[in-house]
Amino acid sequence: MLDDFFVRALIAGIGVALVTGPLGCFVVWRRLSYFGDTLSHSALLGVTIAYSFELNIALSVFIISSVIALILIQLQKKTNLPGDALLGLLAHSSLAVGLVVIGFLTFIRFDIMGLLFGDILAVTTNDIFVIWTGGAVILIVLKLIWKPLFASTVNYELAEAEGLNPDRAKAIFTILMAAVIAISIKMVGLLLITGMLIIPAAMARNISDSPQKMVLFSVIGGLLSVLLGLFSSLEFNTSSGPSIIMAALVLFILSLLNIKQSIKLKN
Amino acid sequence: MSLENSTLVKLNNAGFKQNNKWLVEGVSLTVEKGKIVTLIGPNGSGKSTTAKIALGIYKNIEGSVEKYTNKVGYVPQKISIDWTLPLRVYDFMLLTEDIKDEAIDEALTLTGVMHLKNKNLGNLSGGEFQRVLIARAISKKPELLVLDEPVQGVDYTGEIALYELIKKISDTLNCGILLISHDLHTVMTATDHVVCLNGHVCCSGTPMDVARNNEYKTLFGEQASQILTVYEHKHDHVHSDEGQIKKN
DSSP states (O other): OOOHHHHHHHHHHHHHHHHHHHHHHHHHHTTOHHHHHHHHHHHHHHHHHHHHHTOOHHHHHHHHHHHHHHHHHHHHHHOOOOHHHHHHHHHHHHHHHHHHHHHHOTTSOOOHHHHHHOOGGGOOHHHHHHHHHHHHHHHHHHHHHHHHHHHHHHOHHHHHHTTOOHHHHHHHHHHHHHHHHHHHHHHHOTTTHHHHHHHHHHHHHHTOSSHHHHHHHHHHHHHHHHHHHHHHHHHHTOOHHHHHHHHHHHHHHHHHHHHHHHHHHHO | OOGGGGEEEEEEEEEEEETTEEEEEEEEEEEETTOEEEEEOSTTSSHHHHHHHHHTOOOSOEEEEEEOOSOEEEEOSOOOOOTTSOOBHHHHHTSSSOOOHHHHHHHHHHTTOGGGTTSBGGGOOHHHHHHHHHHHHHHTOOSEEEEESTTTTOOHHHHHHHHHHHHHHHHHSOOEEEEEOSOHHHHHHHOSEEEEESSSEEEEESHHHHHHOHHHHHHHHHHHHHHSOOOOOOOSEEEOTTSOEEEO
8 A cells, every 4th residue: 555655755744844844833923924925936937947957956946946035135125115015026927937937848748737736756765865854954954043033033122132133043044944945845836835834833823822832733733734635645646735735724623623612611 | 450341332422313314313321330321301312212222223323332241131112022922921031042940930030920920921911011021131140231111011119119129130230221211210319320312412420410400401391300409500502393402
């Protein structure tokens, strides 16, 4: 029953969930879900570039997403447009450019559905290596910038006044976002990566009273989503990304029921 | 050793401009170890701005700031915390530095909010939250404490106790304090140096010097004379409606 490709998908998925759990908490806390969308939409351009020049997909996506993040920061400084308009502008224009470039690449066979929604059949041992080493680096860096990043998420001025250098932490976190998108694109697909970041974290928020607990529950929720999602993907022959996200949604709904019960108990 | 070594932060003719408007300009002051420097002045006179300049929160300032310590505790005047974060008082105490449990308990006990340690920060009242803010700032045993209206929203008896606590901290920790306060009684009794602001430094000196100053009286009017004897003094300038200075 457990074919070789499925074991690879499981190992890759577990690696992705371990990283999206903690990062997703910051995405929720710092209200970055649309920012995540923008980066992941731009990932399509990164994928097409990878195919055109025969680069590693994760590396190419990471570079393009980082560049888009830098452009966003520059646009925020130089224009008076609101942040969400700039995000929309970058998200849709980079998606459009990516799709147009795909149109030109007629000599390469593309699995667009796989790119958009994830494809467990496509996970190679090389992907597993990229996910686990990339993921380990992301988690180590996040651990190192945790204090300034968390303090400035609570209150920027306190962090700045007490010498934590929040601007540097924010810049590094932006790069981590690009990196997490790069390593999870094969599993979840670029349309649904933000879901993998925010839905387990949102579920965790419902049942946590401290930041550490929220991170822990977010990781557990992500792992359960990957396991449930991948097994149902295999069973019902559905795309891996939507299956994982649906599993996460079910967990989120269960966490809402838990809130209702605890309110009843208090009353 | 020399005086230089006791200096914690020094502002040299510092000012900050936002949207082409000076929030404050030409401020020079020094906070030394074991001393309390108080900023007074009406609303919009640049007290909080001056504190933020001293803390290094504002980057593009006029003049210069020399900061000789990184052990800083800050109680801001306004703080907006986003409740998407599940945050207990305990987590908040550890926000900028990992402090030992005993130090946390000690600080929370001193400010009278030990019983709130495991409460969610979002469920506190204004006064309780203010006490937690002070506890967090002092638990780090900082060398420089910047307190921007630290007792706002605290009940009257609590206010007196907290000011006594602040004075005690300044003595026991030998830390320098930059205090912004509206309570002139505290300012005049507990402070070593007073800086009276109104977009610029109107006058500064010991509490008595300032109390004798004419401009201080103009700014604070009745309130000032309730606490201190009215002294005779000489105006050297008046303010126009736009806040500009006119020399007499």
